[in-house]
Amino acid sequence: MIKFVSVGLTYPNLVNCLRNVNLHIQKQEFVFVVGPTGGGKSSLMKLIYRDAIPTSGKVFVFNKDIAKMRIREIPFHRRRIGVIFQDFLLLPHKTAFENIAYALQIRGASGRQIGQLVPEVMDWVGLTKRQKSYPHQLSGGEQQRVCIARALVNKPDILLADEPTGNLDPDTSKEIMDLLVRINSRGTTVVVATHDENVVNDYRKRTIVISQGQMIADRTEGGYLNAEEAANA
Numbered sequence: 001m002i003k004f005v006s007v008g009l010t011y012p013n014l015v016n017c018l019r020n021v022n023l024h025i026q027k028q029e030f031v032f033v034v035g036p037t038g039g040g041k042s043s044l045m046k047l048i049y050r051d052a053i054p055t056s057g058k059v060f061v062f063n064k065d066i067a068k069m070r071i072r073e074i075p076f077h078r079r080r081i082g083v084i085f086q087d088f089l090l091l092p093h094k095t096a097f098e099n100i101a102y103a104l105q106i107r108g109a110s111g112r113q114i115g116q117l118v119p120e121v122m123d124w125v126g127l128t129k130r131q132k133s134y135p136h137q138l139s140g141g142e143q144q145r146v147c148i149a150r151a152l153v154n155k156p157d158i159l160l161a162d163e164p165t166g167n168l169d170p171d172t173s174k175e176i177m178d179l180l181v182r183i184n185s186r187g188t189t190v191v192v193a194t195h196d197e198n199v200v201n202d203y204r205k206r207t208i209v210i211s212q213g214q215m216i217a218d219r220t221e222g223g224y225l226n227a228e229e230a231a232n233a
């Protein structure tokens, strides 16, 4: 589903961001990408949804070489990938319902589809009673649930979460992570980038460690390692 072959990424200002990354993520896997800030986690995620293309090597997603994708193919590619971030990026003047509906509207869904799909997905993430609330009326955890619902409403094959618990307290972080695990158990491939070791260590999931642009560990049974531990592993 996702394959990196000797991937290097250099930004125009010559920041060497990723080096020789080889990675294979199968359909329906759940993967944590961990490591220190600035290590390259977000850049790895950007390559998957084709917000960046590799400077060397190849990235294949859905068996397609992302560097060979035509500009007009990019929206179709992204339609199959839901993305959530640490800053929730909700539209402040739209309600929770409208924020989620918007993701359907821009893809041409009918009013009838919206009326059916939005309540369904809000129910699924536990926000049935929050449909009419505006983002500022919601807690951080609820806002992140709206973002998750917005990402899920188009039924993506892959869900990418870049520091999804970065702005949340430990208990709420756990709830959000449990929700991501539940999404994965329905069959969606989930990749979570985080530097929060507490979150990772609660789950025995495949954990990839990226430090200074290099993949320094890939542990199937999980467990967060810092760079030093990983080097000695």
Ligand SMILES: Nc1ncnc2c1ncn2[C@@H]1O[C@H](COP(=O)(O)OP(=O)(O)O)[C@@H](O)[C@H]1O
Pocket: 011, 012, 013, 015, 016, 017, 035, 036, 037, 038, 039, 040, 041, 042, 043, 044
């Ligand atoms: N758009 C960009 N332009 C230039 N340098 C960037 C850009 N995005 C990230 N970088 C650099 O690439 C490195 C990796 O960043 P990033 O992928 O955001 O790491 P992480 O998510 O692990 O914190 C850092 O040195 C960062 O400063």
Ligand SMILES: [Mg+2]
Pocket: 038, 041, 042, 043, 162, 163
């Ligand atoms: Mg990051």
